[in-house]
Amino acid sequence: MRILGIETSCDETALAVVDDGRAVLANLISSQAHLHERFGGVVPEVASRAHLENLNPLLDLALRESGTTLKDIDAIAVTVGPGLVGALLVGITAAKALAFALGLPLIGVHHLEGHIYANVLAHGAIEPPFVAFLVSGGHTMLVHAPEPFRYRILGQTLDDAAGEAFDKVARFLGLGFPGGPELDRLAMMGDPDAIRFPRAVTQRGYDFSLSGLKTAVVRHVTAERGRGREPALEDVAASFQEAVVEVQVDKTLAAARDTGVATIVLGGGVVANTRLRALMSTRAEQAGIRLFTPPPELCTDNGAMIACAGFYRLSRGDRTALDVGASPGLPLG
Amino acid sequence: MLVLGIETSTPQTSVALGSETGVVAASLLATGPASHELVVSEVARALDRAGMPRSALTAVSVGLGPGLFTGMRVGVAAAKAMAQGLGVPIVGFASLDLIAFSVRYCRRLICVAVDGKRKELFFAFYRPVPGGVTRTTEFEAAGPGRLVAELIARLEDILLVGNGTLVYRRELEEAGKHVEIASAAFGFPSATTLVELAIPRLQREDFDRLYDLRPNYVRKSDAEIAWDSRRRAD
Numbered sequence: 001m002r003i004l005g006i007e008t009s010c011d012e013t014a015l016a017v018v019d020d021g022r023a024v025l026a027n028l029i030s031s032q033a034h035l036h037e038r039f040g041g042v043v044p045e046v047a048s049r050a051h052l053e054n055l056n057p058l059l060d061l062a063l064r065e066s067g068t069t070l071k072d073i074d075a076i077a078v079t080v081g082p083g084l085v086g087a088l089l090v091g092i093t094a095a096k097a098l099a100f101a102l103g104l105p106l107i108g109v110h111h112l113e114g115h116i117y118a119n120v121l122a123h124g125a126i127e128p129p130f131v132a133f134l135v136s137g138g139h140t141m142l143v144h145a146p147e148p149f150r151y152r153i154l155g156q157t158l159d160d161a162a163g164e165a166f167d168k169v170a171r172f173l174g175l176g177f178p179g180g181p182e183l184d185r186l187a188m189m190g191d192p193d194a195i196r197f198p199r200a201v202t203q204r205g206y207d208f209s210l211s212g213l214k215t216a217v218v219r220h221v222t223a224e225r226g227r228g229r230e231p232a233l234e235d236v237a238a239s240f241q242e243a244v245v246e247v248q249v250d251k252t253l254a255a256a257r258d259t260g261v262a263t264i265v266l267g268g269g270v271v272a273n274t275r276l277r278a279l280m281s282t283r284a285e286q287a288g289i290r291l292f293t294p295p296p297e298l299c300t301d302n303g304a305m306i307a308c309a310g311f312y313r314l315s316r317g318d319r320t321a322l323d324v325g326a327s328p329g330l331p332l333g
Numbered sequence: 334m335l336v337l338g339i340e341t342s343t344p345q346t347s348v349a350l351g352s353e354t355g356v357v358a359a360s361l362l363a364t365g366p367a368s369h370e371l372v373v374s375e376v377a378r379a380l381d382r383a384g385m386p387r388s389a390l391t392a393v394s395v396g397l398g399p400g401l402f403t404g405m406r407v408g409v410a411a412a413k414a415m416a417q418g419l420g421v422p423i424v425g426f427a428s429l430d431l432i433a434f435s436v437r438y439c440r441r442l443i444c445v446a447v448d449g450k451r452k453e454l455f456f457a458f459y460r461p462v463p464g465g466v467t468r469t470t471e472f473e474a475a476g477p478g479r480l481v482a483e484l485i486a487r488l489e490d491i492l493l494v495g496n497g498t499l500v501y502r503r504e505l506e507e508a509g510k511h512v513e514i515a516s517a518a519f520g521f522p523s524a525t526t527l528v529e530l531a532i533p534r535l536q537r538e539d540f541d542r543l544y545d546l547r548p549n550y551v552r553k554s555d556a557e558i559a560w561d562s563r564r565r566a567d
């Protein structure tokens with residue numbers, strides 16, 4: 001079964017053609033980063049306009065690259081939430097119109113379920129129970145999946161999503177946008193133990209908070225400069241990253257232990273962070289837990305993960321009606 | 334020929350199906366701010382009611398605004414994906430042109446003004462000509478005060494039409510006795526007008542390019558406006 005996946009929840013217009021939830025025949029992403037760079041963040045109206053302009057040419061490209069025509073497509077999967085309402089609407093409307101025009105089933109997919117299924121694309125079907133750690137520019141969330149398609153949120157961020165905090169700290173340090181990858185690169189050259197930033201592990205439960213850490217970074221750099229010293233930015237980046245990642249890994253492993261699962265899956269753009277991947281993999285191995293991590297190109301928002309999740313939802317009989325709207329705050333579960 | 338029309342640039346969403354011999358099905362929704370989200374299911378319903386399969390559609394026409402940004406985008410996204418999925422041509426029309434066309438039998442200057450939110454209207458002036466109307470100005474986004482000044486400056490009888498007159502009636506009446514405000518029945522662009530206007534263009538194969546067709550935003554996004562003014566200030 002060949003599924004067209006459409007994802008427009010934030011600032012990437014993404015389309016993919018995936019066979020049987022596994023074979024990625026085309027996975028195209030039109031990044032709008034260059035459009036949002038000067039604003040220092042994603043501007044919803046700018047994103048929505050760009051999605052509308054990108055979508056139709058991207059569809060033709062995806063079909064060409066996958067050696068597919070519209071007649072070969074068996075279903076349309078699309079992200080229905082959460083995300084920016086105006087951005088979601090462009091993808092949802094196009095998906096509905098295509099499904100109608102081609103007489104195909106439509107399947108709405110939760111964006112975060114898509115991130116979980118990026119692992120299925122890379123590694124094949126993953127049997128629950130598992131714990132998923134989903135972390136991106138918009139989310140930081142620990143999820144327990146006791147059985148297929150059932151999710152229980154264990155914890156999430158109380159303030160900034162991790163990717164957002166990376167972007168803000170990167171901007172403060174004068175790095176480019178998007179800040180995450182820039183900060184990761186700089187941190188590789190620094191000493192993660194140079195500065196002991198506060199770990200928020202003392203917080204109860206599985207929730208995350210990064211505002212204190214962000215303030216500590218600003219305070220450290222400002223204080224250094226006040227003493228007439230220019231702080232080594234690579235050390236600041238490495239120490240900040242270490243503080244973020246350590247808490248994330250601690251809480252994810254604690255969640256696996258407490259729910260009694262033997263499998264952890266990661267998803268979301270921040271999973272491309274090299275330090276998070278490395279530390280999570282070491283610690284999971286020590287704990288005897290199977291860890292699934294998508295390859296970096298499937299960590300960021302893409303259409304293939306939506307097509308994959310759509311395939312599994314369709315296979316169990318789910319269908320979405322043509323009057324479905326966007327759900328900017330769609331809960332997982 | 335069976336042409337689909339989709340118009341979602343105001344709070345009224347409408348779809349229509351028609352041919353050279355007239356409209357065969359039409360529907361109009363104004364169920365709050367999200368009526369445009371129902372546009373695709375409404376197309377399905379209209380075809381059902383007309384007893385036609387979707388494969389009978391030979392072209393898609395769409396209203397491009399100016400109007401409400403999200404609504405315009407939903408209509409244009411639906412129309413473009415429909416045209417691409419069906420493999421049929423697409424034609425777009427300015428939504429203000431549709432309103433002007435619907436009052437073309439008046440012998441006066443026509444001003445169409447639709448509500449653009451943020452205390453602004455989108456407006457343009459038209460003159461009736463044999464067979465239709467011709468637009469004599471660019472589309473403009475401005476507050477009611479600016480539109481009143483435009484109306485006063487024109488020393489002839491004017492028919493003022495569009496849903497902007499429902500929102501700013503009191504301010505716009507200040508323009509003077511030479512301005513008559515048209516009935517609310519003409520206040521919204523309609524998909525039936527769209528289909529009527531699309532047919533001659535389709536007959537002469539004056540299609541729009543699918544990739545290039547986009548809404549008439551007229552106004553930049555708020556972030557871009559703020560950015561521009563910051564840069565000017567520097």
Ligand SMILES: [Zn+2]
Pocket residue numbers: 111115136268269300301
């Ligand atoms: Zn995401």
